[in-house]
Amino acid sequence: MHAGSEPGDRPNVDREEAADGATESLIRRRLKPRDLVRAIGPGLITGGADNDPAGIATYSVVGASAGFSQNWLLLLSTPLLVVVQQMSAKVANVTKGDLATVIRTTYGRRVAMPAVLLMVTASVVTMGADLLAMSAAVELVTHIRFIYWVVPLSALMAFVTIFTNYKRLARYLLWLMGVFAAYIVAAFLSRPNWTEVLRQTVVPTIDLRPSYLVAAVGLLGTTITPYLFFWQASAEIEERRGVQGIRRSRVDIVAGMIWSNVIAFFIIVATGAVLFSHHTPIVTAADAARALEPFAGPYASDLFAVGIVGSGLVAIPVLAASTAYGIGGVMGWRTGLGRTAVNAPQFYLVMGASFLIAMELAISSVDPIKALFYSQVLGGLSAPALIVLLLLITSSRRLMGDFVNGLPTQIIGWVAVAVMGGADVALVYTVATRGLP
C-alpha cells in the first residue's frame, strides 16, 4: 500500500441496525409533507418535457387519425414510463454517475457510443421538429409565415439554454404548461361518448394497418422517449439526491409522469371528439388547434400557440442538454447545467451544435406536422435497446447493491421492451410489405 487507511469522522449511526446489512432499511423513513413539497423537481420538469410540441402534435394526430382506439396504449404506457424513469433516476442516485458515463464504465465505449448516438439522433430530429412546431404556432398568432420564425426562435432557445439558469427558469415555465389543462375542459365540452372513451381505454384494440402501427409507435415513442432517460439521470446528479432521496425521487417521477399522461389522454380525447368524428385529418397547426375550439372558441389558435411555445421553452433545453449530457458522458467531459459555459465548454459547444443542426433540419423540412410525428416514431424505434441497457444495469447486484430492481420492476421493465419492440417489429414488417402510410 502506498498510503495507509485514514479513519475519518466515524459516522454516528445505530450500529446494530447497520450491522444487519439492509442498506435500504436505513433510508426508509416516512416522508413528511415538507419532503413531498421538496420532492417536486426534475420529475415534474421531465413530465413537462415529455409533452413537448412534437408530443402534442403526435397525440393530436393520433386522436384525429385513430380516435380513441389507442387510449389503451396510453394507459399501458403510464406504469411503463414511471418504471423506466425511476430506473434512470436510480442509476444516478446509486452510482453517482450519469447514464452515459455508467454505460461507458460498465460496458465500454463500444456499447456506450451507439447507445448515445441513437438517443442523440432522435433528440436532434425532435428539436428540429419542436422548433418547427413553435414557429408554426407563432404563425397562427402573427400570420407571418412560420419559416421566418425558425431562426429567431432557435436563437432565443439557444440563449435560454446556454446563458440562463435553466433549472430555476423551468420551474416558472412549467406554469405555462398549465395552458394544456384547457384540453381537459375542451374534452368535456366536446361531449365525446364517454362510455366509448372508457371502453377503448381499458380494452386493447389491435390493428395491423400501417397507419395504426405508425401512430402506435409514435405514441409510445413520444411517451417513453430516450432523451428523457438521459435527462432524468443527469437531473438527479444535479439535484444530488443520492439513495437517501430515492423515495422523494419516486414521488416526483410518479407525479410528473401521471400529469404528463393525463394531459396526453385529454389531448387525444379532445382531438378525437372534434376531428376524428368529422373525419378531419391534421395537416397544419391550425387544424391541431381546432380541438380547443369547444373551450376557447375563436381564441383556440391563440391558446394553442401559447401552449406550444411554452412546452417548447420547457422541452427544447431538456433535449439539447440530454444530447450534451450523453456525448459528454461518453467522452468523459465536464457536464452540467449547473456549470457555466466557461467551466464546461465542450458541454455547451455540443448544445450549441445541436441547436444549429436542429435549426437546419427545421428550415429544410417542408411539412411541420409530418416532421413532428416521424421524429417521435424515430424515438419509438430507438427506445427498446436503451431500456434493455437500463434494465441490465439496474438488475446488476454488483452495481446496485441493495438497490437492485425488485421483481415487479423487472417485469414492468421487460413488458416495456416487449411492447415497444413488438410495435417496432410490426411496423417495420408492415411498412416493408405494404409501404409507408
Next chain:
Amino acid sequence: VVAGQLDQSHPVHGERLRIQFENGVLTLSGELPSQADIDNLLAEAEAFRPQGIDELRSELSVAETSDEEGVLVQTLLSAFEGPEQAGFAGSIVLGHIHVHAVRLLVVEPGQSLDGLLPVGFRTDAESALDEGRSLLILTVDEVVAFAARQVLEEETRSLWTQALPPQPAAAP
C-alpha cells in the same frame, strides 16, 4: 481564482460560482455546500481588499440538502497511470469536498486486492494493475459521493472511475 493568484489552488466546489468585479465592488455568487465554505471564501476575498476592492458583496448561498450524513458510505474506485497521480488525486478530492475520508488507499501493481474490493469489482481493478496502473480506493460519506465522483472524473487524470453501491456507514 481571486485576484489572479494563478499559482495557488482554490479548492472551492459549488454550483454556478461566479466572481464579478465592477467599479470597485467584488461580487461573489453561487451555491456552496456549507456555511463554513461560504465563510472561508469570503475570508479569502476579504484578504484582497487592500488591492483595490472598495466593497465585498456576497450573493452566496448554502445548497439545499435534506440528506443525513453518517448514515451510508460509498466507495469509489479510480485507475491512474501511477501511484503519485492516484495519491495526488485523493488529496484533490478531499480538498474539494472538505471532508475526511472513511478510507483512502492507493494500490500499486503487484499488491493484492484481497479484502479491499468485492469480487465483482476486482476484474477491472486487476486488469488495471496488470497493465502497470495504480488504483485509488476512496470511501466517503454517501452524501458527498456525488461531488467526490465528479471531481475524480473531471478534475483529476483518472483513466476510469467506478462507484461501489452505498453501504451502511458502520460497515464500510
